[in-house]
Amino acid sequence: MKQRVQTLLREKFERDVVLEKPKDRSFGHFATPIAFSLAKELRKSPMVIAEELASSFNESDVFESVDSLKGYINFKLSENFLNEYASYVIENPADFAKGKHKEKILLEFVSANPTGPLHIGHARGAVYGDTLLRLGRHLGYDITAEYYVNDAGNQIDLLGLSLQLEAQNTLFDMSVELPEKYYRGEYLTDLSKIANSEFGKDILLDSTRQKELALWAKDRVMELVVSDLKDANIEFDTFVKESSxxxxxxxxxxxxxxxxxxxxxxxxxxxxxxxxxxxxxxxxxxxxxxxxxxxxxxxxxxxxxxxxxxxxxxxxxxxxxxxxxxxxxxxxxxxxxxxxxxxxQMVSLLKDGEPFKMSKRSGNVILMSEIIEEIGSDALRFIFASKKCDTPLEFDVEELKKEDNSNPIYYIQYAHARIKTVHKKSEKSEKEISDAKLINLNADADALLFDALLLPEIVEDAFNSRQVQKLPEYLKTLSASLHKFYYDHRIIGEENETKYLKLLNIVALSLKTGLGLLGIEAKDSVYKD
RNA sequence: GCGCUUGUGGCUCAACUGGAUAGAGUAUCGGUUUUCGGCACCGACGGUUAUAGGUUCGAAUCCUAUCAGGCGCACCA
Incomplete structure (x- = not known):
């Protein structure tokens, strides 16, 4: 949509044009401050330039109106244009918001040392990386997701040592002294048990066998890491080992x-x-x-x-x-x-306003797996994707369990589920709905339609700027528009029923596509049974 | 000490990368609906964008200084 307008303007003005969202939706759908930059060259006031430019637009299929206001030029898209685009989207749902980029990109992320399970800080980088990956691929980029495994050096020796100490302490009751520098956590107990039954006691007692033990253990730890990632819907194409x-x-x-x-x-x-x-x-x-x-x-x-x-x-x-x-x-x-x-950046967690207590089993860090158990992968992904990744983040896990609009993931899923329910209740056929023309609607419906069709711009922008939080932000806004529309307008049995249902279909598709790009599946029901 | 980074209503965060009156949620207070979904919707209150200068038509955004937080300053990974 935006691209179409941008191309039109580029041809007309013979230069790149900044297109933005007008301050007030009633001004139009898009706006440009181009008159300000032309003011210096033409030595005229921006107001005059904007007026001249605006009136130079003829009636066209794309625009219903082009107006100037305080130096800005505002463009309002025509209902015809929006209707055609809407129909295209409904007929090609899998292509919605897709792009035609071709570049090959290597994306390396997580790359946590194979010396312990993932913690909450890793999770943030993991979610951020995977979200970028999904956005980029949707836009057509050929992206390889790679994990660099630091499986060499002192840390691996330390893993062997830690495992032996852990075993001697908890398995063999030898109460050895634990040095400051040593890994801790329940996974070590688990691993030492497995090592004990698989190789016998000796490998856990003989210090000359530490290296051997470590080489075995790092692969087991990597399996843990991969499974933690999988629980959050994250998968890699390639793993590169430092040792190789x-x-x-x-x-x-x-x-x-x-x-x-x-x-x-x-x-x-x-x-x-x-x-x-x-x-x-x-x-x-x-x-x-x-x-x-x-x-x-x-x-x-x-x-x-x-x-x-x-x-x-x-x-x-x-x-x-x-x-x-x-x-x-x-x-x-x-x-x-x-x-x-x-x-x-770092993450800190709260629970009911207090610092989140780490479980005994995790040693001194909050594990990614604990948080997924606590709030689920969807909420984890959403909260991490909604914040700029280079600013520190603090959140309360209890907030993410609530079932009202203080919990954005619930709020969005609810919007999606509402649409599905209305569809079920309606007796209109799929064909009647998709054949409906989205013209001669009221202002509320027009606005909602435009909002729902905005997803492609958001995806493109979120990926290009690497600011993935734009997508969750958008989904929240779109959900709010939906809820408001739903509150203000009855749908079933109304004159506009088929039109409204088609409109809601587009909203649902936008929500579903957006959530999918966040690694979250849209739900048809938010009830917990 | 040096380097990087962040500072936006009480709290958690946005702001199209220099654009129009700095927006959401939460909290607090008030109102609407009680139905196609338990839900949701509307309004009020709340801001000198850390501080002081500068750049220009225009600054939360760019530059300089100051203050405050975080991180780094390995022949560890």
Whole structure:
């Protein structure tokens, strides 16, 4: 819709035109402040320019009216145009809000260490990433969802140690002393039991077998992670293991040429050349590559696959890392601007206004699985998708269990279910409804129709700006319009019954499509039995 | 100390990335409907957009300084 108008205006004005939502819906459907920017060139007042431009529009199929007001030009779409678009949408529901983009994008997200189940902070990045993925794919982008598994280094050794200590403590009653740095949580108890029955006691007692134990355990933990993600409707296409990358290190290091130098028997990357605070060590004195080396090989691997664009979603605590990775990419001879890094901020939870109590089993963090048990995957996804991911977020789990309009997910599902019920009660046939023409309606119906048809713009905008919260925001607004319309107008038995039902169909489709893009299934009933 | 980031009604968040009178929900108070769905709808109250300057037709948005919070400043991952 917007694109159509934009194209028309671009042809007319021979330049790109900013189109926005008018302050007041009664002004029209779209508006542009173009007269303000022309004012300087033409040396005339914006008011005059806007008036001249507005009156230069002839009667057309698309616009019912074009008016100027205080320097803005307001466009009102014609009922005919809206009706035709509505019919197209109803006949091609699966294509609603789809796009024609073609670019290949590699989207890396979550990438939590395989040393424990996912916690609430991971969940936010996971939901954000998966929502972007769904939006992008709907728009036509060819996106690969990738998880980077940090299955090498000290943390894996620590996992082996933690598992042994846990077993010695809880399984064998040895009451050993637990060091500060060690993983905790119920999953360790579970894993130690499995290890015990699968390999015998020895692997949990013999410190020389820690490594062996760890290598086994990290794969089990990854299974936990994958299952946590699956519970939230999140799946990945590819998993890249850090441990598989180091064999390529020598080749990749050579590729960076002058970017690498030697000093104090270590190898450094000259990342200060690209705005980093310090140069970074990539190979230690003893010849072992650092974590950064793995990440460099990893990003080289990404770029060698020739995607058009790369998106990484990182926890905000990694922001110091951006400069060095981008520097490495430049040294490798690639364009670091193709790599975009989105940071996801911390989350804190409340329950009845008090800090959410962590269960004993989880150690010292709130687990993603606990929250899904508490409020369900739908509510979790919705709340995380509704907030900009780079601002800290606090929410109360009790708010998300309520069944009234303080709970947006309920409010939206209710709107959708209401429409379904009205349909069931009506005796009109599907054909009668889809044949109805949405013209000569009242202002309320016109407004609701326009709102429902706005989804494509929202999806496009939410993805392009990476601000996925625009979609939940839109769905809330659309639901409110629906509820209001429903309150103000009786539908069954009215003169406009078929028209109204078609209109409601479009609203329902918009809600359903939007929810689907959030990884949430629209419900036909909100009753709990 | 340096760097990044955030600061919007009592609370949780928006604001089309520089556009019209800064909007929703919640809380508080008042009203409508009691039916196609338990629900929902309307109104009132609430703001110097942290503070002080600057840029221009126009600033919550951009620039500078200050204040406050968060995060980072590993040869850990």
């Amino acid at each position: 990358l180091y064999s390529d290190w020598d080749r990749v290091m050579a590729k960076m040429g002058d970017g690498i130098y030697e000093q104090d028997e270590k190898k450094w990357i000259k990342s200060t050349q690209f705005d980093d605070d310090n140069d970074r060590v990539v190979v230690r004195e003893d010849g072992r590559p650092t974590y950064l080396a793995g990440d460099i090989v990893y990003h080289n691997k990404k770029y060698e696959q020739g995607f058009d664009h790369y998106i990484n979603i990182w926890g905000a605590d990694h922001h110091g890392y951006i400069a060095r990775v981008k520097a490495a990419i430049e040294f490798l001879g690639y364009d670091s601007k193709k790599l975009e890094i989105q940071l996801s």
